[in-house]
Each structure stands twice: as C-alpha cells, then as structure tokens.
Amino acid sequence: MPGPGFPGGIWRQRADDWEFLAQAARQLAGSAPGHPGSAVLAECLRRLDRLEPLEAYWAFPGPGQVGRIRRCLRDGDFRAALGLAEATARRLGPVPGGNPGEEAPEAPERHSFEVLVIDDVSPAERALLQESMHRLRHASDQFTYTVNVVPSVEDALMAVLLNPEIQACVVRPGFANRSRARLDPGLAGYLGTVAGADLEQLAALPRTLRLAEGIAALRPELDLYLVAAVAIEEVAGSLASRFRRVFRWQALQELHLSILAGVAERYETPFFDAVRRHSQRPAGVFHAMPVSRGTSVTTSKWIGDLGGFYGLNLFLAETSTTAGGLDSLLDPHGSLRAAQVKAARAFGAQRTWFVTNGTSTANKIAIQSIVAPGDVVLVDRNCHKSHHYALMLAGARVAYLEAYPLDEYSVYGAVPLENLKRMLLDYRRAGRLEEVKLVALTNCTFDGIVYDVHRVMAECLAIKPDLVFLWDEAWFAFGAFHPVLRRRTAMAAARRLEQDLAGPEAAARYAEQAAALHDAATGEPLEDELWLRTRLVPDPARTRVRVYATQSTHKTLTALRQGSMIHVYDRDFNRLNAESFREAYMTHTSTSPNYQILASLDAGRRQVELEGFELVQRQVDLAGSIAAAVERQPLLRKYFRILGPGDLIPPACRQDPPHGAGAVGLAELDRAWRADEFVLDPSRLTLHIGLTGVDGDSFRTSCLMDRFGIQVNKTSRNTVLLMTNIGTTRSAVAYLIEVLVQLAAAFDEEQAGMSPAELQARAARVASLTTAPPPLPDFSRFADRFRSGPDTPDGDLRTAHFLTYREGSCRYLLPEAAARLVDGGEELVSAAFVTPYPPGFPVLVPGQVITREILEYMAALDVREVHGFHPEFGYRVLA
Template identity: 55%
Template sequence: MNVQSKEANLPSISDYYSATQLRADRWSALRECIESMHMHGIEGRQGKKLLATAEQLFDALAPIEKYWAFPGAHTFDMLRRQLDLRNVEELSISVRRVARALTSGAYRRRTIPIGGEEIDSEDYEDESTLAPEARALGRPYFEVLIVDSVNEHQERFLRNNLHRVRRSEDPFIYEPVIVPSLEDALIGILFNHNVQAVVVRPGLTLKSKNVLPILKQYLTQMADADDVDGLQPSDYGPETCRLIAKVRPELDAYLITDRSAEDIAGHDLGKCRRVFYNQEDFLELHLNILRGVNRRYKTPFFSALVEYSKQPTGVFHAMPISRGKSISRSHWIQDMGAFYGPNIFLAETSATSGGLDSLLEPRGPIKEAQEYASRAFGSKQTFFATNGTSTCNKIVVQAVVRPGDIVLVDRDCHKSHHYGMVLAGANVVYMDSYPLHEYSMYGAVPTNEIKHHLLKLKAAGKLDRVRMVLLTNCTFDGLVYNVQRVMEECLAIKKDLVFLWDEAWFAFARFGPTYRQRTAMGVANELRVSLRTPEHAKAYEAQQKKLEGADEDKLLKTRLLPPPDARVRVYATQSTHKTLTSLRQGSMIHVNDQDFKGEVEQAFHEAYMTHTSTSPNYQIIASLDVGRRQVELEGFEFVQRQVESAMAIRRAVAAHPLLQKYFKVLTAGDMIPEQYRESGTESYYDPDKGWSDIWDIWTRDEFVLDPTRVTLAVGGTGWDGDTFKTKILMDKYGIQINKTSRNTVLFMTNIGTTRSSVAYLIEVLVEIAHELDDLLDDASKMEKRSFENRVSALVNEVPPLPDFSRFHPAFRDGDETPEGDIRRAFFLAYDEESCDYLNLDDKLMARLEAGEELVSASFIIPYPPGFPILVPGQVISTEILAFMRALDVSEIHGYRPDLGLRVFTKDALKALTKK
C-alpha cells in the first residue's frame, strides 16, 4: 500500500476519541510518508502528493506537540524546517528516530539523538522487550508542566536552570513542558500522561490559543469554566492550583507568586504542596519536585519485604517453604522453584518482626501502606484484605449492621452480600433493578425505587431501624449510578443512613476525572464540603417550605436535598486485583464515615479479626502496596488508554458492515431506559454524528454506561453466550472473558489492554463473521431454516426476568413493609425435617398456579446471571419457576437436579407462624 492511500485511509481527526490516539497514529503516518519521500523522491505527481501529505501531518501535530517534552516544540520546529528546506534524507532519519522512541518509550531512558550525523545504536530498542531487571535499574522519567507566558529567551532560561540543578544522585529524571495559560495547563494535565508535577508562575494568562477541537474538548471537564472568565489576573495562579486538584488530585502543584502570604492564605489552593515567594531558587524547586514524586513512589511494605528477603535468617517457625528451604532440599519439586524463582520464597514468612508488620494489628509498614492507599483513593481510612472483596463485604456488613436492622439491598448484587445479611441477622428489603429482558440481564435500581421503600418504612414507623443502603457500583455489565444523587436523596429521608457501595469492578475509577465524580469516596468528600455551605442551608430551607405536607408522589418527583446536619457515612469495597495491579484476592475497604471513630471502629476491627486470616499472604499485601504506587503515578494514563481501547472496539463494530450482520455492541440506549438518560444520548459513538460528550453524559444522567465494558450481542450468530464464550472465543481463538448472558458476551478492557489486543479481537470477530457467511452460502434450505430458528430463539424468545416476589409471613414482621429475616430462614434449613425437595415439572407449576404457597429453603444462584433468583424464606412465584425451567446454563448453585428444588415443609412454616 502506498503512503497516499495509507494517509487517505486514516480516520479524520473527528473520528478519534482522544488526542493521544491521534498523536500516535499521525507520527506513524508521518514516518511512513517521509520514508517514502526519501525512497521515491519529491519530484513529479507522486512526490507532490507526498509533500502535501507531510505538510498536513505536520499541521495536525503542531498544536499537539506543545504539550509534550519529547520531541519538544524546539525539535518539532527543526523537523518542520527540514521539510521546508526539502532536506529529506536527514528528515527521514530524524522522524524515524522520534517515531520509534515514542512507540518504544526509549526517550524515557536516554537522550535520543535527532540529527542524521548523530549515531543512535539503540534505534530499535523497545522498552517492553527489556528484562524487568534492566528496566528497574533505570531512573523513572516524568515531565513537569510549567505554566507561564514567557518568550523564547525566558523559556530557554527556565529550561537551562532546571537542567543545571540536576544531580547524579537524583532518584528520578524529568523534563519541563512550558505552556502559557490556565486553559493550556488543564489541557496539558488531561492530555499529557507523563506530567507528575505542575509549577504555576506569576506570568500565566487565562485563555488558550489552541483551536484544535480534540484538544479543546478537554476543557469541558472544567466544571467552573463560567466562573473562571470573571477572574482577576492576580487570581489566575491560585485558581489554576485549585482546578488541578479538582481534575487530577494526585498531581503535585507548586505556586510561585509575588503576592503577600496574607493574600494567598485566603485562597483555595487545592492540594498545592508549596508556595514560593518572589524567588528563582531552582535547586529548591527541583528538590521539592523530586520529593513530591518520591512521596507517591514510596511503597513501605513492599520495600520492607524486599529488605527482609535479603537478610540471612535462621528459620525456626512455621512455614517450611520460607527462604525456599523445603524446595531447595527436595529432589522432587525443583520444577516449582525453577518456575517461580527464588525471590518469592525468600520473601515468604509468617514472622511479623524483622522490619515487617501484622495485618491484624498494623503499626509499621503495613499501617503506612494503608495510609498511602487512603490518600490515593480519597478515603479517611483504608484497610487491605487478602481474601477478596467477598470477605470485605462481609466485614463491612457485620461491622455496621446489628441483628434486626433493616438493610435495603439491590437484589441482583453479589452473593457475598446475601450471605453477609445472614451473618449479621439483617432484615432485608430487596429492591428490584429495571430488567433488560431482551438481553437476559438486569440494569440498576432506580433512585425512586430506593426512595419509595424508605418512605414506606418511614410511614410504618420503622425508619429508625433502617441502617444501610447497599448498591453495586458499577454493575458487572457496566451500569454506573449517579452516586451523589442517590446519597443526597436518601439522606433527605434519613440523615444518618450508612451506604455500602460495592465497587469490586470500579477500583480504577478514582484515576479518571470523568469516572471520579461517580465514585463513593469522591462523592463522600464532595458532600462533606457542600452540606456545610450557607448556600446549601438556604436551598434546603426553601425546599422544606415547598414540600411541607407533601405526599409520597410529590416526594418521588422532587430531587430531594439532605439537611445540612446530615452525616456522611460511606463505605466502598474494591477488588484491586480485578481492575488494577494486584495478585489475585487483593482487595481494599475504603471508609469515609463521620461516625466511624465514635460508633463503628471497635465493631469494625472485631469484624476484620473475624474474617481475616491470622496468616495473610505477604505477597498479596506487597502487591496492593505496589498497585497503589502505580495508580498514583500512572493510573491516569492507564485508565485513559483503557477507555480508548474500549472506544476503539465500539467504533470498529459500529462501522464494519460485515460485523453488523451478526453482532451488535449494546449502547447506553439499549441498556438504560430513556427516562434515566437526561442527556438524551443513546450511544458514545455514532458513525454519522461521531463521538458524544462523555463528560456531559456522566454529569447529568441518572445511570451511565462504563465505556470500558463492551457488551456484544451474539444472538445473531446462532450461538448462545456461554457457547460463544467457551467453544468459539476460548477454545478456538484463546480469548478469555468473564461474563455472558443468554445472548451476550462481555468484553472488559483493563489497564493492561493494548491496541494489539483490540486489533486481534476485531480480526477474530471479522473471521467469525466471514465463516458464518461462508456457512450460510453453502447451507441447504433446511440448514438455513435451522440457523434462523436458533437465532430467533436467542433474539426473540427470551424468557422474561422475574422480580423478587416476597418473603413468606413466617419470616416477616407484619405485612405493611417487605423486609424479611433471612437469617432465620437460612438456619431453619439446617433442619432436614423442615425441608423437602420438589421436581421442576408441570405438576409443580400447576400447584403454584392453583395458589399453593411454596417457600425456598436455600439460595438458588444460576451462572449466568450469577446472583440469587431465590433466597431462603422467599416465596416461589410462577415467574421465577418459569425462568428456572427456561434456563439452559450448566451451573445452578443450590439446586440439585437429582432431588429437585429445596423448599420448607408446611409444618415448619406453620410452626414459625404460630410463634
């Protein structure tokens, strides 16, 4: 393929979801174009086309490169001059070196010679191919954004002075990027993922002169744009620091000012780490920048474990595997030692001394590591767990909920919550999510459903017993709540309500500005501030007057405001190992509870002791520590690339005519009913309209769709979701996925997903579509009819999803509210004489249709969908039985095909009812 057609086939700028993708592709295209010019010359028709293409690519890259230290504005201008002078040979060498250094990351380790006369012996070195040991020896690289409107001479002065104060003993190396304005600073920190620190100087201006739409779109994330326009020039610096903290709180900001300390003290400087007054002490600034990055780089427990592994010790405690002795002395398990290497065994111990610490009573490096995690994730306290989020959920529930407390739970939550309710002795109100019958999955619980139950409990005089609202955010399928709205409206009804947000699949969200506004910890911190403002108190009083004497219908239609004295009591459980870097079962509990110290702390530690092993895996703890370091330093970059990968899949499927015949990527319009999408947006990408404004969607809508979850409808292939996952994706192509429904499969991008992985997935889907085309071309009339019948059964004949029926009166406290004592039902089932088994046949359906009341004695959990469709004490409805009979999945936990469905006997229920 020649370069002209290659460039012509590149998507236009408007087709790109992010400027990062645009930059990478344009440098690659520029390299190909210049090399072709060098090979074929610049004369004639082809040469003129190549020159025009090169000029277009330089024009596209010019406004982008201002925000990056490599190759840097000066080098980029030099390359452009080489093109103007038609110095094609040298330009070809220079552009090739820049493009390869950007692709490989080589510029992060060494200086890249640009000129043709300079020798670059490592031109082909790719950072990803280096051994971990080699990469670990190098000094980590980052970039510092300096915000100051300076001329070329002043810019050179700044750069030279920062280079001059470098020292060989510095733990890191950085390069400066200089931008002139507040808006450019915001574009820079949202676009350039290498930035780790921002220096705000007195000479900055307000507005950016950059007009490239794909860069200007980053400014939509600046929620205070209207207020910024009214700033005085003297306020530009403090406001820049505040907005940096709002958009990317993990970054270090430094303010250089010529104003008095008294003036600065009255400003909100966000998380500004240091203010310098009227000075050009570059060494002091340099040392502070390094110190700030090192603060996030530190890994207390991982470092302690590394040091412990180097100590010569005599092992006279448990664990023969410690120091690898039981392996090195063995004649039969040397392959295990060879596979894992020595370090994992050198770092294995049951000791809590020698520089290490106890997870159950941390006082040293584990305590410090948890404090660093708390800072990173925005909590007040963070606790590590080494046996997964299932255990984290039980710890929180047991710590907060007392026997007899009422807990509102989304019915399709993870099974650990249901078992947690049993352990805590909660009276459970199960709330129904809106169903997506067509795709055999549930959505999320509407805010009005939660409010309705709270108002019903309030009317019944039971509000004092309501303890907690428990919701999954985001759901396995990627549905994300408007967390702030849910908590504000619930607190308006009960001001000390506790919230547990299961964020098992959402740990990464803290490190994307769009995502952060819908995280439990992010909203908790916002509420702590907003509830105490005079403006909120005034708005609350005005609303109370309007709602005086209002009935439930009016309260449901009103966006309720919480009282100013409402308590912010929020817990989040996260599977670090699912979406960030950690060994399997590494999880965290984040706490942001104003009453934790006085009311919950002792109970929490008892629950933590109950569920946490006295022999926790130190490798998991160390990986949690390192995973925290990673996201504080490069979480923004990785989450950005994760979203870009998912958006690329969406665009590829939506734009490919062959894939559209058999597949469909489900959009927000497919998965979220219209009444919950205030923005009116149906899809993140439309082939005709391009990309939607994701920031606007996530700011306004009641529910949004996490773009990193790509649900692909596969019913059009004639295969059900489980078969497509196992027989096609896994067995044939080696593609692994977690979740399916009857007619969908879920692809999840993560921080490790590469563009190559995305390309492979698209290639596989295209190959499958081609094979189906060939199969149908050669099929007989009967074979085609058989295929159409299978498709129709998967697409049109989908069994409706059942709602939660109700708890039997034997497990309820009156009929006016729906809560049930799930613990009583669970333990009643321990008595064999109280239970019976019934076959799932027509006779059973006839009994239900005749009005007989049958009650489940166990949890019934089919995989998929993976949550209980029956819980102990729940009345079995005809809808639930019909759904169970229609299931064609291989796993149904709690159901024994050889015996049938386990139910309580009439005598057992009668005995309880009499009591």
C-alpha cells in the first residue's frame, strides 16, 4: 500500500497542517491573557517546521508565509497569526478529496496556476525575477499565474511531482544539479531514478535535455520553455523536441504570452464549446427529434418533470444536424476532429477515435478493422465478452490463452508471458505462424492485475515481427496520468518500444541474440525451451509496432456513461488499416450519436490534461489510506484483509518481498512497475471477507448496498473489489472505514448471541469461504469439427455460432442432466456464450466442449446474472 513517500499523502498532510494552524491560531487568539496554551503553541511550531521545507515547492503560501506566522506566534501576536493562517487556509481551498459542494470555495473569476522557473539565483534576484514576470499579467488575460523559483534539477523534479498547480516550467541556464534542501526520503530515491546519477558529468546542453526529459517523464502534459543565454539560433534545433519555445530573457513578453497560450491550448474543448454555442442559438426545428430544443418536454402536460430533473440545457443541446460547428462523428472535419486530435495528444496516441456506445463497441471496431476471416487470434479466454462476440463476427480462428488461476479467491489472474510465447512457438512449429494476426489482452484486469506491456510486445514481436496488439484498457484510462503507472499503458509502451528499436544498439543486440537462438549451419531456430528461457529482443529491421488500445473513459475518468475511446499507435495504419478501420467504424457506430457523451469526452480530456496528475495521485493515496485502516485496526483485521501481490501474483512473476506488503514509497512502487511481470493497480483493493461467513454477492447487497448505500462493481465468493477513482473523496473513504467497523462490530455481537448449533453452522460457512472450492476451469477445447487440426488449439467460433440458426440444431439440458451425460462419456458442445456477470467473460463459447469441471464451477458460482444460461431450461448445446 502507498506509504509516506507518496505525493498524495504529502498533499493530505499539508492540507491538514494548514487547517490545524487556522483552528489553533483561533484558539490561541481567544485564550485568556497569560494563558497562551503552551501545548497548542508547541504543536503549531512543530507543524510550521514540517511545512517550511515543503512550501519551497509552492509559490503560495511559500516558506515566507510560514516564517511570518512563526514570528507572530513567537512574539505572542496571536491575532496576526490567526489572520495569516486563516487567509492561507481560505486561499488553499478545500482539502484534496473533500466532499463536492461541502467545502468547495466559490468559483474563481479566472483559473489560476503556477509557473516554475528553474535557476539558481540569490533571494534578491529571485524576487526581481518573480516581479518581472508578474508585472506582465493583465486583467484581460484568460488565466492568471504566480511564479515560483527553485535552484536545481532535483528541486525542479520535486516541485513538479509535489505541486499539481504547476502548468508550465521555464528553464534558465544557471540551475544547479543537486538540492540543498532535505528531500523527502520516500520520494528522493524515485527522483534519483528519473534524474540519473551522472548529472555532474554532463555538459550544459545534455544537462538541460536531461532536466527536460525528467520533467516530461513525470508530467508530460506540462509546457516547457527555455531561456538561453547563448545564441538561441544554435540551440533551438537541438532542443525543439523537448521545449515548446526557446527565448532570450529580453523576450519576456513573448514568454508570458506563450505560457498563457500553452495552457489555453489544453483548456480548449472544441466540441464541448460547439455544443454550448449551439444550445445558445435561436433555432427553428424542422428535422427529426422532437426532444430537440426541449419543446416536446416543456409543452407536455405529462412529462414536464423530465425537464425539471435533467435541466433545459440537455434538450437545448440535442439536435440531429451536424451544422453549426457540431461536426459528424462518422466523418469529422471540424470541432469533433479537433477534439479527437487533442485526446490523442493527451493519451500519447498517434490517433484517437471517440465511441459513444461503450468499449464493447470499441473492441468490435478494433477487431473487425484488423482481423479477416480465417486469421488466427490469440486472446485471453477471460477477456470481456465483447472480444469473443467480435471475433465470432469477424470469422477469426480463436486460440484461447490461459490466465493463471487464483482458486482460493475464485479469480483469474493474467496470462503469463511464457504461455503466450509457448503458443506462438507452437504455431511456428506447426508451420502456421503466418496465420497469427492479433494478440488481444486485458490491461489491467477487472481485479487490477497489470501487464508489463512493453516486454510482452517486444518478446512476441521477436517471434513474429508483424503481430498486431489490442490492449483492452477499459479499467486503465487513468494510468496515462500517473508517472509510475503510465509506463505500463499501451500507448506509452508502444512509443517506448519504437524508440528502443530506433536506437543505435538495437541491431547489435538482436544480432547477438539471433546467433544464440539459431543453428549456425542451417539458420533454423533452436529448441523452443531455449526461446522460452530467453528474454527475447525483436529485429529492428523487420519489426512493425502496431498497437491499439480501447478505453472505457467513463469507467475511470470523467465522461458520461458509454463514453469510450480507441487509441492507435500503428506504424502501418495508413498503409494497411485506414480503410478497413473506417469501414469497421461505420459498421458499428450509430448515425445518431449522443452529443452529450461526445462533449463529455472532450471536457474529460481537458480535465486530465490540466489536473489528471493530481486526481490520479489522490485516488492512489486514498486507496492506501483504506488499506492502512484495515491493517491497523484489530477489529477490522478480525474479519477483513486486503489482498496484496503476494496473494494475487505468483512468486515467479514478482519481486520478493512483493511490493505492497506493508507501506511502500514511490521508489519501491516504481521498481516493481519496472521489473515485475505483473503488478497490482494501487488504486484498486481486493477485500477478503471469508472470515465474516458471508459470501461476496450477499455482502455486496445486504451488507454494503442495502444497509449503507455503498456501491461496488465486483465480488467473488469470498472477496469484494473496492475501487477508488478520481471522484473519490476523503469523506467517502472515512465513511467506508466507518461502515466496515460497524459491520465488524455487528459480526462480533451476532456471534456473542449464537447458540452452539448456530456457531457450528457459522463455522461451516466460514470454512466453505476460506477453503478452495472446485478449481477454476481452464478452457477445455473446441470440438474437433471446429478445429484446424490436432497440433494447434484454434477454433471456428463463427461456424459454431451460426450453426445454431438451423432449426433442430440445438437442445437444452439442465445442469444435472448435462452432468450425467458428461459422466457417461457423451461429448456435449456448447451452442451459446455462457457469461457470468460480473466479471463478464464467457465460461463457455459456441463450439466448446463442456466438461465436468466447467459444470462444477458453474454450480459453485454466487452471481445472480448469467448471460446465455436459462434457469428453466439449462444449457443450450448442439444436437
């Protein structure tokens, strides 16, 4: 769980310290003369000492304000201290993660932000520099800003990591390398990885580049500017890819305007603005949609409450026209295209498309654009059902990959890289490798297991250089806005992989490995086991980086329900996929898309470019505070436990001791996310509830939802998944902890009143939830008539599915009858997708052989919603 070396925890501590100072100063100012409250005063001074080094990374209140309050307190001028502390607390606004509408200040007239200047100057020069830049601000500017100055690379990186108000950085040539301040030890190790240990050996230009790269690694959305003392014409070319512009200090006005323009570019929401303008224009409606302009609602005698509930703007923005700047989703050329271009920049993609009917449709679009009938696709059997349906519609030959099972918790993990490599090598050995077109995996899984995306793609491409990858990131859109999590997103990994392949050492690395993996005389590959043991590197001359990611923006970022995106980083998109993607998009996209969903995607993109870092860091910190409370309180430990990497990731796939076992800092988290095959999303908590004696589905409904109004997405038979998100508040976290304490106390009280027989029954329920049930079933196999041959596992989903359209081709079997027939040796073949929801992946697909293990697993499930299974008739099987 996150420890003290996390920015979110430092923000929480900083906000609490300033709130305490305001309250304590009020107490001191109201105390009787001669009774200043020495304990309160001592605590105020202690907190000021803690705040002072931290405030060096903020323009406001800054260490100067800390010093002024300290002097007032030591002089006994408590009223002056109260005025300073209250003014600071008011301006800092709500505590991060506070309740919306409860603590929020009034909206400012103009958005404000901070500009960080990196230069080692004297205090007098620092004040002059700040005054020079502040003097350029004008009341007509769209935004306003304050300037802070730090002296070194380390201080700059610390400020960028700690201060979410920073939106632009200005680098001046006099900066130092190392900080003279005492850095937070939990963050210093991580920043050392970012800055590098060889700063002192670098010349001026490489050192400047290193600083720019370090800032971009932490927060790539920030605008960087360089103020050079040398001939800027000579350095501009070398630095153009790292800095937005290069200036001489004499061009201070241009720097000011550029800073405002850079923030304005991220703030702009082309499509949201177009929708708002449309809603404010007078119009006569002579097209489809009576609800447009709201007249069918506002003039109604019976549904006026619909307008009262949703508000008039919803209907004023409704239209079926693409005129007036609204653009067409199916053929965007204006505001919508501009919005998608901005989204691609925000998420690190080459191209981005908006989708208004969820990631289920995004997956279908991506798969249909890549896969032709007969292409082999390697796919995680436990991926979302939309992939299975898409592969069936595309006519793919599907080869299912097995994730590692977590039988104790009735949860599937992720697909080990060894499984993936082994299947590719099996196809190579069978002479069918050329037929393999796509690998589709879920990153991160519903339960928060995250792949090493870069390594998976690199090693697979070493076996087949033209593989295409589809990463379902329905639950991981937020990962792009955290410096540690970002490296395992599909787009960041694709960009890094392409950079690796373009590096000067790539060809030499490949040549050396190729010589070790191939027979010197024949050039044929050596045994597969050697390939499996080797960390493979791809051939830079033949490898094509082709990566697609689908994201449920609405699940983890701000967007209306069903708002999703498709991100593409495909070197060959224009040459190989542009037309098929367009046709797939046309096939699955509505001609009447919801403009409110599209506008929310545009606004959500603005949010994450300007404050995503802060919001995601906060959600990680709040998850850590939940985990800490469960671990710390004896009553909670009696019934609950947060599962960590040691529980959810096999030892061979993680470091030892596992990250997350106890409090860790950012450096420890970063090491795991760089090295481990699988890691856990730190914002997602799997709560083990087996010792309560209540199964997961009952706990979700009767304990959490019905009694306390707490909603969760997913349970297993003995776990509940708790997810923080960018909207989670400190108050919500406190409420959850309070509820868990009340439940634990209720379980204690309930047991105290039980009879011996009741205690025995409860012990039996606990035993059933804390011992392994029937093992999670692997994918059995496709029936022989749907397979290509005995040497490879792929099957023809489409033929099996459409076979069921023939009259008399299917029959129904209740579970008991199916079990008797299977035990008697009869081969039963599923005619349908059978999908428990949640988690939403099929246990059976058309053409799959039904086994006893599958039937036992289905019988042990505790979910109430199972798609494709009819309670009255049972399983549909091929006759």
